[in-house]
Amino acid sequence: MPRPAAKILLPVLTGVLFLSLWYGVRAVMPPDLRFLLPAPEAIGRALLANGPELARATLNTTEGATLGFLLAVTVSVFAALGLSLSPLMRVSLYPYLMMLQLMPVVVVAPILVLWVGPGLKSVTVITFLICFFPLVVNTTQGLVSTDRQLVELFRLYRARRGQELRLLRIPAALPYFFTGLRIAATLAPIGALVGDYTAGSSAGNGGGLGFQAIIYSSQAKYPALFATAAITCGLGFVFVAGVLVLSRFALARWHEAPDRKDN
């Protein structure tokens, strides 16, 4: 592992190289094509100039992403418990869960808008659909792959089924659950964006980042489009960071963290 100073300096260096490359490409581009790659400072200016409208869109997208994410977490936990307790359910439902993952959300999004109505409701449902699969699969996997010897230990001491679930299977599944949560956190803002790309137009609240992207694109406001993309990245970062903090808090004590004494 590089030393701590290097762990900060190296990414900064990469960033500087990347920006130099960016300006370099712009410098060699024919001037009439430079609009395709706006200068970073132009993107910053667009961010400020469109501040209120982007802030509103960010808020809308965040709301949809958060609601859909939380809904997916809640439903997937119950679904995973059911699936883990019944092999019959597992065998019957797994193929359809796989299909759910393969389902092209962009294509079914317009149908969902017709079903549940435009705006936040659609955005939430679409985010839910995209987050649900990794959560349910990972959590189920965690609940059914408890160490065999530990299960035997519980059986030896005549643990009731509820005790086995509460004291053994659920804590043992937490690392798997958080893996699913991390994947879902990266997907949630993307799901919300796809959602209001399709369903945000008639939302009545001005729509989210996806809808804003359509508008900027149609108005050829490319720096603002880049700014929208940057905000989406930032939103994803916040989601993932939130999950990482949560997972550290829940697992660090006994799972994969450096050694430290707890009292």
Add this chain to the structure above:
Amino acid sequence: MPPPSPIVEFREVAKRFGDGPDVLADISFAAQPGDFVALIGPSGCGKSTLLRLIAGLSPVSEGTLTVAGRDPEQAAAELAFVFQDATLLPWLTVAGNVELPQRLRGVPAAARTAARHRALALTGLADRSDYLPRQLSGGQQMRVSLARALTLEPKLLLLDEPFGALDEMTRERLNEELLAIRAQQAWTAFFVTHSVAEAVFLANRVVVLSAGPGRLAEEFAVPLPYPRTADTRLTPAYQELVVRISRRLRSVAPAAVPA
């Protein structure tokens, strides 16, 4: 006084899994209260299966097996099991792990704490209550596992190669500690091991099993008096018995046949 009734009694027991061949055949054997029985034999001779039958984790296929005069399924309260791995829950402290069996049985917290203190004192881990398993060495983890079994004050202690993964010195020290604990708590023990030296040091009866299917090949009495200490290993009587049993073990498990 009538002779004590055996705590574990096998009568012509056979065990197979599904339609497979016999894993154990023709097992007739009785252990009296206070016996320390070491089971030794080549890999695949069914030593661990034998323990699992006694623990009621798996039913016998033929014959009868009684534990404390009852069906093994009904005798669970009388026995404790120590697995080859420490099988500790990584998210619980030493205290939480040691109290687990009693917690599962609904023993009140105060009684659990008292039993935990007693067990950890016996295994020399009184000051490690708040540690997590991953903060302990392999030997210490095994001690926690043993303490967990002892909280139940079992009549019968089943140990499945508990020290097999430890280095020689730690293993010898734990063997001495195990006997010291037994001097204070009268349980009957079944101890599965690959080590003849360990078997002779611990047990008053060493049972050699042969493989394919597992049968009782021969039983050796170990006349060495308890308490046994590290010095016991230096006595001619001990060493002579280790040699005799090793020879017998080699005759049931020819070196040419891979395990």
